[in-house]
Amino acid sequence: MAAMEQQEVHERAGGRRRGPSKGDLREQAILRTARGLLADKPLERITVDDLVSGAGISRPTFYFYFASKQAVFEALLDPVGDAIMDVADSWLTSPGGSREELHASLAGLAALWSAHGPLLKVVLREDATGALLECRDRMLGRLAANATARIDRDRAAGLAPDGPPAADLGALMVRLLTQALSDAIGPSGTDPVPPGLLDTLTVVVGRSIYGRTPSDPAPAG
Amino acid sequence: MAAMEQQEVHERAGGRRRGPSKGDLREQAILRTARGLLADKPLERITVDDLVSGAGISRPTFYFYFASKQAVFEALLDPVGDAIMDVADSWLTSPGGSREELHASLAGLAALWSAHGPLLKVVLREDATGALLECRDRMLGRLAANATARIDRDRAAGLAPDGPPAADLGALMVRLLTQALSDAIGPSGTDPVPPGLLDTLTVVVGRSIYGRTPSDPAPAG
DNA sequence: GATAAACTCAACTGTGTGTTGAGTATTCCC
DNA sequence: GGGAATACTCAACACACAGTTGAGTTTATC
Numbered sequence: 001m002a003a004m005e006q007q008e009v010h011e012r013a014g015g016r017r018r019g020p021s022k023g024d025l026r027e028q029a030i031l032r033t034a035r036g037l038l039a040d041k042p043l044e045r046i047t048v049d050d051l052v053s054g055a056g057i058s059r060p061t062f063y064f065y066f067a068s069k070q071a072v073f074e075a076l077l078d079p080v081g082d083a084i085m086d087v088a089d090s091w092l093t094s095p096g097g098s099r100e101e102l103h104a105s106l107a108g109l110a111a112l113w114s115a116h117g118p119l120l121k122v123v124l125r126e127d128a129t130g131a132l133l134e135c136r137d138r139m140l141g142r143l144a145a146n147a148t149a150r151i152d153r154d155r156a157a158g159l160a161p162d163g164p165p166a167a168d169l170g171a172l173m174v175r176l177l178t179q180a181l182s183d184a185i186g187p188s189g190t191d192p193v194p195p196g197l198l199d200t201l202t203v204v205v206g207r208s209i210y211g212r213t214p215s216d217p218a219p220a221g
Numbered sequence: 222m223a224a225m226e227q228q229e230v231h232e233r234a235g236g237r238r239r240g241p242s243k244g245d246l247r248e249q250a251i252l253r254t255a256r257g258l259l260a261d262k263p264l265e266r267i268t269v270d271d272l273v274s275g276a277g278i279s280r281p282t283f284y285f286y287f288a289s290k291q292a293v294f295e296a297l298l299d300p301v302g303d304a305i306m307d308v309a310d311s312w313l314t315s316p317g318g319s320r321e322e323l324h325a326s327l328a329g330l331a332a333l334w335s336a337h338g339p340l341l342k343v344v345l346r347e348d349a350t351g352a353l354l355e356c357r358d359r360m361l362g363r364l365a366a367n368a369t370a371r372i373d374r375d376r377a378a379g380l381a382p383d384g385p386p387a388a389d390l391g392a393l394m395v396r397l398l399t400q401a402l403s404d405a406i407g408p409s410g411t412d413p414v415p416p417g418l419l420d421t422l423t424v425v426v427g428r429s430i431y432g433r434t435p436s437d438p439a440p441a442g
Numbered sequence: 443g444a445t446a447a448a449c450t451c452a453a454c455t456g457t458g459t460g461t462t463g464a465g466t467a468t469t470c471c472c
Numbered sequence: 473g474g475g476a477a478t479a480c481t482c483a484a485c486a487c488a489c490a491g492t493t494g495a496g497t498t499t500a501t502c
Contacts, residue, residue: 026449042347042348044348047488047489047490048489048490048491049488049489049490057450057451058450058451058452059451059452059490059491059492060450060451060452060491060492060493061449061450061451063490063491063492064448064449064450065449067491068490068491069490099434121347125346125347125348126342126346126403126408127263127265127346163424163428164417164420164421164424164425165417165421168417168418168421169421169424169425172397172401172421172422172425175397175400175401175404176393176396176397176400179396179397179400180393180396182347183396187347196385196386196389197389199385200385200386200389200390200393201393203384203385203390203429204385204390204393204429206434207384207428207429207432207433207434208424208425208428208429208432210434211428211429211432211433211434212428212432212433212434213320213427213428213431213432213433247480268457268458268459269458269459269460270457270458270459278481278482279481279482279483280459280460280461280482280483281460281461281462281481281482281483282480282481282482284459284460284461285479285480285481286480288460289459289460290459
């Protein structure tokens with residue numbers, strides 16, 4: 001319960017209460033250490049002691065700045081989540097249904113995975129909890145909602161054939177993309193996304209949404 | 222290092238060395254307890270103490286039968302892995318490229334996920350290690366190899382258009398299927414797979430492999 | 443220069459994994 | 473049936489990691 005109180009204090013002003021700077025440096029040092037360690041080993045193998053010794057502080061000092069190890073990675077993830085939202089929105093608002101445009105959108109996603117691989121892998125993991133889980137659901141939800149809207153729009157315009165409910169198809173495409181990108185960057189999360197993968201994803205997403213097989217209805221208009 | 226020795230003893234005959242039965246009951250009790258607990262909570266929240274008290278033994282007795290908590294779940298997974306291999310092979314050897322046949326194959330996979338959901342989720346997790354990781358790679362590899370062979374065959378027969386390298390496409394389809402099924406059965410891994418998902422997956426896989434968009438080549442023959 | 447808020451830590455608690463060392467039961471061979 | 477090997481069992485450790493306590497020092501503010 002004492003833990004609760006302390007966490008609430010932290011929540012109140014997103015980490016520390018206020019104040020100019022002295023401890024800001026330490027907070028930054030913790031975040032920097034976390035980011036660095038993440039390139040070497042997965043989240044579950046990073047201990048509070050790693051962060052503590054990396055930042056040159058003691059254990060309780062760490063807990064003064066962050067409520068838990070997870071909270072550090074949540075803080076790290078915040079700006080990345082925003083970037084994902086931007087990609088999602090730009091995909092929705094981009095013009096036509098051309099292959100090039102789809103390819104470009106996927107490249108935007110891939111760039112995020114290249115830049116923040118380890119972090120994105122963490123948040124997509126099945127056993128995420130707390131704020132990490134919320135963040136994931138928000139990210140995936142926004143991506144899926146925009147994909148769904150896109151599919152509906154293109155179906156209404158006769159660009160895409162009917163098929164599964166747009167929401168199901170959209171959610172599936174999002175899962176496919178995020179999973180494929182996470183796989184591509186390897187266990188450490190630092191490999192580059194191979195260009196061939198982008199081509200394959202473009203074809204698969206393109207065919208799934210716009211493609212026809214003999215048993216699909218013919219194009220409208 | 223003492224741990225090493227004990228583990229090797231275990232490995233030598235897949236668990237215990239031999240002998241008739243007395244301890245076989247305990248081993249079964251541990252496995253049964255593990256399977257039961259898995260329906261309630263995820264692997265990482267199951268402790269050795271849970272298994273120990275569930276099976277009515279002491280801690281060291283547990284370690285006599287299994288080298289670690291992970292080893293228990295590896296043992297549980299063995300037969301499931303075999304079943305996956307069967308599904309993979311039956312998909313490869315099934316006849317034509319009809320939608321019904323694809324749907325039936327996917328239903329076979331889905332049945333496995335319904336029956337062994339929690340276990341399959343564990344093995345597909347990114348942070349699997351040791352034998353669990355090997356098992357996963359073997360399963361996914363076999364599925365992907367068979368999907369690839371299937372795509373090659375159907376392309377050669379003029380049933381499927383050209384497109385991304387068959388191996389890339391096959392691997393992506395496998396990832397899509399396993400991920401979608403894992404998602405569908407929920408966090409606990411015990412929800413039923415909704416029938417609508419099977420339809421959607423059938424369409425997506427069908428279109429990805431056999432479908433055409435205006436920019437894809439026309440059907441051969 | 444006193445008061446409060448920001449900051450720091452040595453030493454602790456708690457929970458989990460895996461081990462040690464010393465046994466008891468079972469089997470197998472004579 | 474006696475004796476040695478093998479199967480099995482456990483109380484009591486050792487250790488790693490998360491998170492806490494309680495008491496202290498610095499820094500900003502009036």
